[in-house]
Amino acid sequence: MSLPRYPEYKDSGVAWLGEVPGHWKVTQLKRVVDPMRSITYGIVQAGAGVEDGVPYIRPADMSEECGILDETNLLRTSIEIAASYARSTIKQGDLVCSIGPSFGKLMVVPHTLDGANLTQGTARIAVSAEHSPKYIFWSLRSATSFSQWESSVGGATFRALNLGPLAETYISAPLLEEQTAIATFLDRETGKIDALIAEQQRLVELLAEKRQAVISHAVTKGLNPNARMKDSGIEWLGEVPEHWEVKRLKTISPFISVGIVVNPSDYVSDDGLPFIYGGDITEGRINFHTSRRITDHDSRRNEKTRLSAGDLLTVRVGAPGITAVVPPECEGGNCASVMYVRKGNFNSQWLCYSMNDRTVRYQVEVVQYGAAQEQFNISHAINFWLATPPREEQDAIASYLDTETAKFDTLTTEANRAIALLQERRSALISAAVTGKIVVTNTN
Numbered sequence: 446m447s448l449p450r451y452p453e454y455k456d457s458g459v460a461w462l463g464e465v466p467g468h469w470k471v472t473q474l475k476r477v478v479d480p481m482r483s484i485t486y487g488i489v490q491a492g493a494g495v496e497d498g499v500p501y502i503r504p505a506d507m508s509e510e511c512g513i514l515d516e517t518n519l520l521r522t523s524i525e526i527a528a529s530y531a532r533s534t535i536k537q538g539d540l541v542c543s544i545g546p547s548f549g550k551l552m553v554v555p556h557t558l559d560g561a562n563l564t565q566g567t568a569r570i571a572v573s574a575e576h577s578p579k580y581i582f583w584s585l586r587s588a589t590s591f592s593q594w595e596s597s598v599g600g601a602t603f604r605a606l607n608l609g610p611l612a613e614t615y616i617s618a619p620l621l622e623e624q625t626a627i628a629t630f631l632d633r634e635t636g637k638i639d640a641l642i643a644e645q646q647r648l649v650e651l652l653a654e655k656r657q658a659v660i661s662h663a664v665t666k667g668l669n670p671n672a673r674m675k676d677s678g679i680e681w682l683g684e685v686p687e688h689w690e691v692k693r694l695k696t697i698s699p700f701i702s703v704g705i706v707v708n709p710s711d712y713v714s715d716d717g718l719p720f721i722y723g724g725d726i727t728e729g730r731i732n733f734h735t736s737r738r739i740t741d742h743d744s745r746r747n748e749k750t751r752l753s754a755g756d757l758l759t760v761r762v763g764a765p766g767i768t769a770v771v772p773p774e775c776e777g778g779n780c781a782s783v784m785y786v787r788k789g790n791f792n793s794q795w796l797c798y799s800m801n802d803r804t805v806r807y808q809v810e811v812v813q814y815g816a817a818q819e820q821f822n823i824s825h826a827i828n829f830w831l832a833t834p835p836r837e838e839q840d841a842i843a844s845y846l847d848t849e850t851a852k853f854d855t856l857t858t859e860a861n862r863a864i865a866l867l868q869e870r871r872s873a874l875i876s877a878a879v880t881g882k883i884v885v886t887n888t889n
Contacts, residue, residue: 448883459615461589466881469619474570475612477581482571484612486544487533487563491522499527501562502535504543507550510639511586516557533563538578540570542585548594548606553582568608580624583631584616584879588872617880627878630885638871645864649857656853657803663842664799665832677832681807685832695827697796700787703761703823704750704780712743712779719778720744721752721771723760726783728801729850731758731769733778744779752778755788757797762820766809768800784826792839798846799831 453467465471478484488501498521508514527534535541537559543550545566554561563569570585572578584590597610619627666672667686674684677691685691695701704721705712713720720739725732744751756771761784770793786796799805812825834842877883 448885451881451884454881457615457617461592462615462617462880465617466619469617469881471615472618473612474581474585474614474616477573477576477616477618479571479573482569484568484570484608485533486565486568486608488522488526488530489565490526491520491564492526495521495523497521498523499560499562500558501527501564502541502558502567503564504545504547504550504566507541507543507552507567509550511550511582512552513558519561522562527562530562533569535559535561535563535569536571538572540572540578540582540585542568542570542611544568544606544608544611546603546605548598548604549591551582551585553578568611575621576618577621577624577628579628579632580879581616583628583875585614587876587879589876589880590614590616619881623886626886631875631878634874635871638867638874642864642867642871645860645867648860649864652853652857652860656850656857659849659853660798660846661802661804663846664795664802665804667834667838668841668845679830682804682830682832686834688835689838690833691830692833693827694786694829694831697789697791697831697833698757698786699789700749700785701823701827702750702785704758704783704785705747706782709781712739712747712781714738714740714743717741718744719752719775721758721775721778721780721783723762723764723783726758726760726767726769728767729769729797731772731775733772733775739779741777744777747779750780750785752776752780753788755793757786757788757793757800759784759786759800759826761823762815762818765813765819765821766800766806768797770794770797784823790836792836792843794843794847795834795839796831798843805829805831 451466454464455467457463457465457471459471462471475484491501500516500519500521502513502519506513506519513519535554535558537554537556539554541552541554541563543566547566570581572581593614594606594610598604598606618624665682665685667689669686673687675687677683677685679691682691715738717738717740719733720737721731721733722737725736752771752775754771754773754776757768758771758780760767762782808829809821813819813821878885
């Protein structure tokens with residue numbers, strides 16, 4: 446879309462905004478709110494939930510896509526507590542912005558939440574009648590506003606947006622009629638882009654489902670569609686090829702253990718060999734480039750889990766069950782708080798595909814525990830059942846799945862690239878419209 450520019454521009458005086466149309470004003474957020482309803486945060490102590498009380502909004506209730514995830518799931522506080530925080534009661538057309546550590550989520554209050562309240566992790570912005578709430582919403586959604594917030598939220602360890610910097614956010618302010626036209630334009634055009642993004646996201650989901658189905662069929666049914674089948678004897682595994690065995694993991698690998706568990710941080714070095722933790726493992730891949738390091742000396746001191754190419758590592762805590770094969774680049778390194786499966790007389794890539802299959806993931810779910818961080822014990826994992834073909838078939842299955850998953854991964858990468866480009870286009874369009882870099886008042 447090619448849109449014209451305004452005939453005259455002026456310096457806004459604000460680095461984040463740059464030039465703005467000559468007839469526009471530059472102001473701060475605190476100057477576009479209702480003077481009787483200043484920017485404020487909500488309830489500090491909401492108390493115990495009340496079934497028929499007043500709903501209130503937390504940052505966790507807000508989506509990144511600008512709205513409430515599910516109004517029916519909002520927590521409620523008592524009428525008495527809500528009344529004591531009447532200053533933060535929200536009305537239809539108000540804006541709600543998450544503040545604190547999870548800052549930047551925004552929404553326009555719908556009529557269904559008229560009279561609701563907030564928590565201290567959110568701020569109410571009651572836009573005055575001289576301005577369009579939806580235009581202010583889009584201004585705050587722009588990259589220029591986020592740039593201002595980023596400069597005020599502190600360091601990497603604790604980042605939080607407070608009411609002061611929020612209120613002082615600089616925005617461009619044309620007349621109300623023009624604000625309304627810009628908001629209407631952005632509602633329409635971002636809606637089109639969002640629809641395209643949703644299509645690509647659904648494609649990514651379908652590709653992931655199809656990819657998993659191909660893996661699951663190969664590691665449980667094999668590659669020969671005419672193979673005679675037998676009952677595996679395990680309900681959730683179903684039938685397997687007649688000549689396959691159903692084995693426990695401990696009979697497949699010669700040695701299974703955990704990584705370094707006693708003060709592993711004591712071994713972290715500034716340089717050396719890869720020292721792999723669970724967070725370094727994604728499905729089928731170890732991100733060793735960004736992993737911690739351990740010296741060769743310390744790795745040898747922990748010889749039983751010293752890594753060799755072809756070993757397997759499985760996440761135990763956080764995202765239990767995710768498995769990857771140790772690549773040559775990790776040779777001689779070590780691991781911490783993961784399940785270590787030593788290579789043996791099996792195809793490591795085949796076992797990796799099998800471990801990441803739904804049949805093993807189901808077994809992980811059965812034995813995992815922990816509310817804050819799900820995890821499993823090695824004593825359970827060594828008894829996981831796997832459909833096990835002869836070595837030659839393991840090789841063939843691994844080769845087949847390497848080829849097929851690469852096709853899915855290529856398509857997924859293309860779809861994710863399209864999503865990223867659409868998101869960039871969306872962000873650029875919003876910023877251009879609310880800073881007057883393009884004229885949108887005459888578009889339909």
